[in-house]
Amino acid sequence: MKGKTLFWVVLFGALAALGAGIYLLHGPAVRSAAIYVDGALYRTVDLGAVAEPYSFTVETPDGWNTVQVSPGSIRVTDADCPHQDCVKQGAISDGAIPIVCLPHRLVIRIGEP
């Protein structure tokens, strides 16, 4: 690599490493999961503050879902809905795809306030 290319590669490499480092060390609380029932916020869980996995049950007007919280992830382990799509989806740990239990109008998503 010639001098100028090397200069930019090193500069950008250092900047990228710095940025990623800062984000990983001091990033925002994107690890917060929010549970919504019928569009209204039901409960938020800081997934970064979970030491031991625990479960709780969400009672909705249409039925119940048992939610299990683990360090960095959240899942529905049991529900009295007919298709069990929310249970089959398993654990989520990022904001890509929320867990949705359509019959109970329950949504669990990560990373949004």
Added chain:
Amino acid sequence: MRGKTQKLVFMALLTALELTVWVIEGQIPAPVPVPGVKLGLASVVTLTAMVVMGRKEAGCILLARIVLSALFAGSFSAILFSLAGGVLSWAVMGALLGLFPEKLLWVVSVFGAIAHNAGQLLAAAAVTRTAAIFWYGPALLAAAIVTGAFTGLGTMYLVRALEKYQIGRNR
């Protein structure tokens, strides 16, 4: 580039190409769990247009793509974010294009990507009215450097390939 008609056809072609790339990329899930991070393959077309045709033409193609992409994304806020990122990126790349030799075109692309993410971050801060969103800054900077270098190299290959078909640069 000879003649008005040829120019118009080529611009339309690039607009269609950029829109197609944008739509296809939208179908690929983001590889990292940071909201707003994507490869930005569409910028390959914008920067290529800037090198081959010029800044003004690249700006027209970009604006056309953004307006059309809203039809596919189906939301107005998408236009806002695309505009904030796209216009800033276009301005920065346009300003830097003449300052770097051809071999360092990818550096221009990296700065463009950084400007794009900065623009989107500012728009997001304005929309959500939360300053905490700037914590994404460092992550978006790192992402922009990686994706910008990648799309920059893609642009360099595309510009070189176009030369074979006598579609030369016209800065």
